[in-house]
Every structure is written in structure tokens, then in C-alpha cells.
Amino acid sequence: MKRLLLLFAFLITINQVQSQENLPTDYLSKEFHKGRREAFRALMPANSVAVIFSYPERVFSKDINYNYHQNPDLFYLAGYKEPDGVLLLFKENQGSDEKYNEVLFVREKNANREMWTGRRLGTDGAKSKLGFSTAYNGKDFKDFAIDFQKFDKIIYDKISTDLGKDKSGFDLFGLLETFKTKAGITTENEASLELFRTITNSLREIKTPEEMVLMRKTVKLSCVAHNEVMKAVGPDMSENEADGIHAYIHKHYGAEGEGYPPIIGAGANGCILHYGENNATKIDNQLLLMDVGSEYHGYSADVTRTIPANGKFTEEQKAIYQLVYDAQEEVFKICKEGTPIQDLNKKSKEVIAAGLIKLGIITDPADVKIYYPHGCSHFLGLDVHDKGNYMGSLKENMILTVEPGIYIPANSKCDKKWWNIGVRIEDDILIKKNSYENLSAESPRKWDEIEKLAAQKSTFNEMKFPKI
Ligand SMILES: [Mn+2]
Known part of the structure; x- marks a missing residue:
């Protein structure tokens, strides 16, 4: 029996996990990521090194982790999607014969681990699939010949401090400890963090043509999902079921999932800005x-999108909705190169303040923040709240949201006919030289167009499941 078990263990270790088939064909190319590294390097000061780590894995339940999500900066620069990696980027070529200016450390191939937790690229994959000429296993970082002291500047992001270490010593915890020891970092150097942010902000706020293809796709399929829910929704549907229709459609079109936890709030729940329970059993x-x-x-x-579950806006809902719509339209008008980004928020606040005064909901324009407490716009990309310089001006090929909103919870100091109305309209806007393009225009925003679409039947209305 013992011999049999040994043989079994042996077979597992020599048995290579087969390479993956039928993968999407429209992933970003290794040339894209290489180009981003070159752009990053061009912004580095002389005699500097940048160090970018994987995001940590996080526990979902006991020995089960959440689906892993890579650090968007590391993905952007390397295309590497696995945990426990670190990228070193050098301004100048390194090595005695000056043959490399970047090194990627990756998780080591391990047939047994891969059978349990999934395929690993390993160093060969880092070379062939990601295009790195110099790649090592994480365990080699410790002995890697690098004298961080010789650089004038070490550029790195905030270091995670809440990590458990595994037994290997070569996980993210081990890599970070090795980095801190080698680089002599005791407390984080603010200047190094600042420089990292400046460089990544200035790169990621402008979308390249390759990124635009994926941005158009993700926004388009999200619009299809919104439109389908507009048709499918009714007073008996639960918030969670509406959530599920979005998720199904996203995955139908090849999306990995959602860019952030969906907010599906009916009535009073719609007045909670980052509502996430989505557990009302009826939208009513x-x-x-x-x-x-x-x-x-x-x-x-x-x-x-904000829609009436029964297909018709009430007069009060319509008045609030129209005001949010008008604010959005006014902001669109200044969406072009050169507009200070802070002006988008200012403009939307002005329009909504004037409208709320007209409706008798507030008397002092400063009180607009009671019912519209958030900003109007943020960058959009690899992060839903993407990197970019919020104190700067709009530039061609930036993508930002325009998302004014009005939220009037019960017991607000206004006529109770307005209570529990929460409206936000949010679109994804591509900035051009003298204009803009609304990437999410395929999903209707006008109240009458929404009512028209809501009157249609959805495929989901026909679905029958057994009673349980
Ligand atoms: Mn947003």
C-alpha cells in the first residue's frame, strides 16, 4: 500500500498539467505590455530602478481564497496575472555585459500545486508568453545579484504589511521582506511612492489603441446587460436576480466578471451610494x-441606469431624473481637451443645485451636497476608479465617467413626496480634441426611451425553472 501511495505521488509530480486550450484570442499582446514598460522607463530618472509586486491573495473562507485579481500596475507593465511575482525595471541596462533592463520573478512551476490551484507560467512561460528575456523563480530573488544602494532612486508602490507567510518563504511576504532587506527600507520613502504614482498616473490616464478596443468592448457588453434588465425587470423581481442577469450577460460575451461589486438598489436602497447587499426580495x-x-x-x-420597476416614472421620479439628466448633458458639453477635470464636478453641482432650488427641495445652493454628496467623474480603465491626475486637464484619449446623482432618503428635510427617490445616471466618456464620445450611448438615458425599452419583453421573461 505504502509503495502504491509513493508511486501515486510520483506520478502526480511527473505528470505535467496540460496547456490550456480554447482561450480568448483578444488578450493584450506581449508587445503591448513591452511598450508600456518602455514608456514607463522613459519617465524614470537616471540611475533608477522600479519595483512592482503582485497583489496579495485574500482569504474568502478558511482555506479558500477569493478569485485572484492582479495588481493592475503589474498587469499593465508585464501582463503577468499570477500572485507572488515581482517586476524590476531599470532605467539603464544592467549586468556586466549590460544585457538586461528588466527582470520578472514568477511562481515556480510545480505539477502538484498546479493540479490543485491552477496552471503557472513559470520562467519559460514568462519568456515565451510574456516576452521577458530575463525571468527567474521567486525563490531566486534572495540571491539575485543586485545592489539597490547604487541607484539614485528606488521607485515602488505602497508595501502591503498585512500578509501571512507560507512555509516556502518565497511567497509575496518573502519577496517583500527580501526587497526591504536588500534595499535597506525601514520606513516607506514618501518620495519613492510619489514618483511611482506620478509615472503610473501619467501613463494609465491615456488609453492606447489596444486598450481602447477592450474598453469599447467592456462598455458595450455592459450596455447590452443594462438594456436586457430594463426589459426583464418587474416589481416581483429581486435585486439579486437583476444582478444575476447582468452577470450572465457579461460572461456570455466573454467578460471575466464585474469591475466592482454591483450596486442594485430599489427605492430606499438606491439612496445608499455603495449599496451592495442586493438582497431585497422584491423591487416593487x-x-x-x-x-x-x-x-x-x-x-x-x-x-x-435608474429605471422604474413597473415601467413608468411617477411625476416626482421624473422631475428628479430629468434634473440628473440635464446635469449630465451640461457636463458633456465641456468634455473636451483642455477642460480642467475639477470643472466637471463644479458644473454638475451648479446645475443640480439650481434644479433642487427650483423644485423647492433646498434653498441654499451649498446644500446641494446633502443630496448629491459624491464627485461627478473619475478615470476608468484597469481600475474602475482608474489612475490619473485629477488636478490636471482633460486630454485626448482619456476615459472618464460622468455620473451626477440625487439621493433623497426618507426623513430628509423636504416634502415627503420626494423621499426614497435615488437617481444616478453614469456614462463612460472618451475625450477627444474638441468633443467627446459617449461609449455607453447604446443604453438609453432619456426617461421616455427607458419607458419604451422597459415595455419590451426580455428573453429572461420566458425562462422557466422548477419550483423548489
Ligand atoms: Mn463610477
């Missing part, structure tokens, strides 16, 4: 606020 005859966007090959959409 209320407004349904849906802030949902897919993540497609790393890129997030961020679309919000």
Missing part, C-alpha cells in the same frame, strides 16, 4: 438604481 413599484459594469480582460466599464 420603486425606482431601481443599477450601477454595474463588466471587467473584460482587465478593463472595467462603469455604467449606471
Whole structure:
């Protein structure tokens, strides 16, 4: 028996996990990531090194982790999607014969581990699939000949401090400890963090043509999902079921999932900005606020539509809805190169303040923040709240959201006919030289167009499941 078990263990270790088949064909290419590293290097000061780590894995339940999500900066620069990796980027060529200016450390291939937790690229994959000429296993970082002291600047991001270490010593915890020891880092150097942010902000705020293909796709399929839910929804549907329709459609079109936890809030729940329980069993005859966007090959959409579950806006709902719509339209008008980004928020606040005064909901324009407490716009891309310089001006090929909203919870100091109305309309806007393109225009925003679409039947209305 013992011999049999040994043989079994042996077979597992020599048995290589087969390479994956039928993968999507539209992932970003290794040339894209290489180009991003070159762009990053061009912004590095002389005699500097940048160090970028994988995100940590996080526990979902005891010995089960959440689905892993890579650090978007590392994905952007390397295309590496696994945990326990670190990228070194050098401004100048390194080595005695000056033959490399970047090194990627990856998880070591391990047939037994791969059978349990999935395929690993390993160093060969890092070379053939990601295009690195110099790649090592994480365990080699410790003995890797690098004198961090010789650099004028070490550029790195905030270091995670809440990590458990595994027994190997070569996981993310081990890599970070090795880095801190080698680089002599005791407390984080603010200047190094700042420089990292400046460089990644200036690169990631402008989308390349390759990124635009994925951005258009993720926004488009998110619009299809919003439109289908508009048709399918009714007072008897649960928030969670509406959530499920979005998720199904995202995956139908090849998205990995959502770019952020979906917000599906009916009535009072729609007045909670980052509502995430989505557990009301019935939407009833209320407004349904849906802030949902897919993540497609790393890129997030961020679309919000607010719809009446019974297909018709009440007069009060319509008045609030129209005001949010008008604010959005006014902001669109200044969406072009050169506009200070802070002006988008200012403009939307002005329009909504004037409208709320007109409706008798507030008297002092400063009180607009009671009912519209968030900003109007953020960058969108690999992160749903993407990197970029928020104090700068709009530039061609930036993508930002425009998302004004009004939320009037019960017991607000206004006529109770307005209570429990929460409206946000959010679109994903591509900035051009003298204009903009609304990437999410395929999902209707006008109240009458929403009512028209809501009157249609959805495929999901025909689905029958057994009673349990
Ligand atoms: Mn948003």
C-alpha cells in the first residue's frame, strides 16, 4: 500500500498539467505590455530602478481564497496575472555585459500545486508568453545579484504589511521582506511612492489603441446587460436576480466578471451610494438604481441606469431624473481637451443645485451636497476608479465617467413626496480634441426611451425553472 501511495505521488509530480486550450484570442499582446514598460522607463530618472509586486491573495473562507485579481500596475507593465511575482525595471541596462533592463520573478512551476490551484507560467512561460528575456523563480530573488544602494532612486508602490507567510518563504511576504532587506527600507520613502504614482498616473490616464478596443468592448457588453434588465425587470423581481442577469450577460460575451461589486438598489436602497447587499426580495413599484459594469480582460466599464420597476416614472421620479439628466448633458458639453477635470464636478453641482432650488427641495445652493454628496467623474480603465491626475486637464484619449446623482432618503428635510427617490445616471466618456464620445450611448438615458425599452419583453421573461 505504502509503495502504491509513493508511486501515486510520483506520478502526480511527473505528470505535467496540460496547456490550456480554447482561450480568448483578444488578450493584450506581449508587445503591448513591452511598450508600456518602455514608456514607463522613459519617465524614470537616471540611475533608477522600479519595483512592482503582485497583489496579495485574500482569504474568502478558511482555506479558500477569493478569485485572484492582479495588481493592475503589474498587469499593465508585464501582463503577468499570477500572485507572488515581482517586476524590476531599470532605467539603464544592467549586468556586466549590460544585457538586461528588466527582470520578472514568477511562481515556480510545480505539477502538484498546479493540479490543485491552477496552471503557472513559470520562467519559460514568462519568456515565451510574456516576452521577458530575463525571468527567474521567486525563490531566486534572495540571491539575485543586485545592489539597490547604487541607484539614485528606488521607485515602488505602497508595501502591503498585512500578509501571512507560507512555509516556502518565497511567497509575496518573502519577496517583500527580501526587497526591504536588500534595499535597506525601514520606513516607506514618501518620495519613492510619489514618483511611482506620478509615472503610473501619467501613463494609465491615456488609453492606447489596444486598450481602447477592450474598453469599447467592456462598455458595450455592459450596455447590452443594462438594456436586457430594463426589459426583464418587474416589481416581483429581486435585486439579486437583476444582478444575476447582468452577470450572465457579461460572461456570455466573454467578460471575466464585474469591475466592482454591483450596486442594485430599489427605492430606499438606491439612496445608499455603495449599496451592495442586493438582497431585497422584491423591487416593487420603486425606482431601481443599477450601477454595474463588466471587467473584460482587465478593463472595467462603469455604467449606471435608474429605471422604474413597473415601467413608468411617477411625476416626482421624473422631475428628479430629468434634473440628473440635464446635469449630465451640461457636463458633456465641456468634455473636451483642455477642460480642467475639477470643472466637471463644479458644473454638475451648479446645475443640480439650481434644479433642487427650483423644485423647492433646498434653498441654499451649498446644500446641494446633502443630496448629491459624491464627485461627478473619475478615470476608468484597469481600475474602475482608474489612475490619473485629477488636478490636471482633460486630454485626448482619456476615459472618464460622468455620473451626477440625487439621493433623497426618507426623513430628509423636504416634502415627503420626494423621499426614497435615488437617481444616478453614469456614462463612460472618451475625450477627444474638441468633443467627446459617449461609449455607453447604446443604453438609453432619456426617461421616455427607458419607458419604451422597459415595455419590451426580455428573453429572461420566458425562462422557466422548477419550483423548489
Ligand atoms: Mn463610477
